[in-house]
Amino acid sequence: MRSWLRQHRRALVAALGKLAAQKASGGVSALVIGVALSLPAGGYSLLEGLSSLAAGVALEPQISVYLKTGSTQSDADALAARLKSDARIGQVRFVPRTEALKELKATEGLADVIDALDHNPLPDAFVVRARDSSPETLAELAQELRRAPTVAHVQADAVWARRLASLARLGRLAVLLLAALLAFGLVAVTFNTIRLQILTQRDEIEVSKLIGATDTFIRRPFLYLGLLQGLAGGALALGIVWAGLSLLNGEVLTLAQTYGSSFRFDFLSQGDALAVMLFAGALGWLGASLSVSRYLLEVQPK
């Protein structure tokens, strides 16, 4: 066990030495990995921000139900009774048409317009709050209410939230596809860098094999080298995403304030950041592994 650890420590030290010695090519490879991975990682952060925005809206599971103009008080009472008896509905508020008009009149700039009207064009309305905030429940409820004979129009705010959510899902799929596509490219990049490194050490590899080094031993420092390059690339990607989001948030904040919102794009969660690092590290490792295996196969005597 101790000697196994020693072997790995040696390989890691050798890899660090190589990383330091090859500065340029290893650095470029880490840079390529970093820039490439910052695209899906950044895209993912933006999507997370948008879906949290959508989720915030859906948190207020509000449905507005407008009655037909000309409905009587008994129509309103009947609907109120029905709404209150529905188990899915938590709270029902009646907004009489006179009150709605008053509210509208209070809105700046509209008072004159409303005074010019000779009658109240607004219908009676209910504002209903569902117990369950899932977009599915809201949509179903809205659909049912629409079918009631005295109801003219039902507006569920959660619907656009749902559209946003499904858009975000689509975006997430695109980000995943992008990441998968880039993964191939990054494996190829590491494959090449490691190959160059192997070629500068081909004498050492040849002698080592001749005097009894196993393939595992020869492979090990290169695997560490690939891993380190990948991790460096992953860290760089996180740095780029962080810097990008900071810049963006400066602008978003001013925009959000005008809407009375404190919305901002959050940096990747710890788990997601770790996933980016692991992904980058794994790509580096894989590229290196393919590269050494290929080389060892080439030099293997027939």
Add this chain to the structure above:
Amino acid sequence: MISFSAVSKRYPGGQDVLRGVSLTVNAGELVFITGHSGAGKSTLLKLIPAIERPSTGSVIVNGQNVSALRPAAIPFLRRNLGLVFQDQKLLYDRSVYENIMLPLSFSSLAPREAARRARAALDKVGLLGREKANPVQLSGGEQQRVAIARAVVNRPAILIADEPTANLDAEAAQRVLEIFVAFNQVGVTVLLATHDLGLVTRYGRRVLRLAAGHVVEDSAP
């Protein structure tokens, strides 16, 4: 300890380099293998650490049929052999000390023990004090001794050297040969190839002469 039975070797697209060679080397022997250039000396030696495989016949080392060894087992065979290559194969971007430490880096030896062995090997070839030098700074004879130190640092029971005296002046060649004789005196089995028959006859040891792929002479002292 080492035995060849009816070994033939043909390189792809070439002629038979060895034709039905049979021989046995016992533990503790020192055997010189001679023959003109191209006679197959290097090929014969390369069959022992399975650097080359025989076309037919078998090579047995320490009871193990190395001609049928799985590739994964070959490194472990080689660690038990000391190999001095015809072209030395030193690493010229490393110090003498690092060159000698190379075979120890694959083994699981503790660093202190590894350093001790490297020093002992340098001592045996008379290069203590030159460990920090780069091989290019050394004379031909000294470089050859670095190669020998690297071969013996794992304390192998069998030492195989391919033309270790080639390109050396008489004095340096003599010194190198004496190192091998000294190892043999402490019980190491030594196989040494050389095209210079005159150089080795004076030692009065077994000489195997190769010609046209056959052992044409096997003179025990």
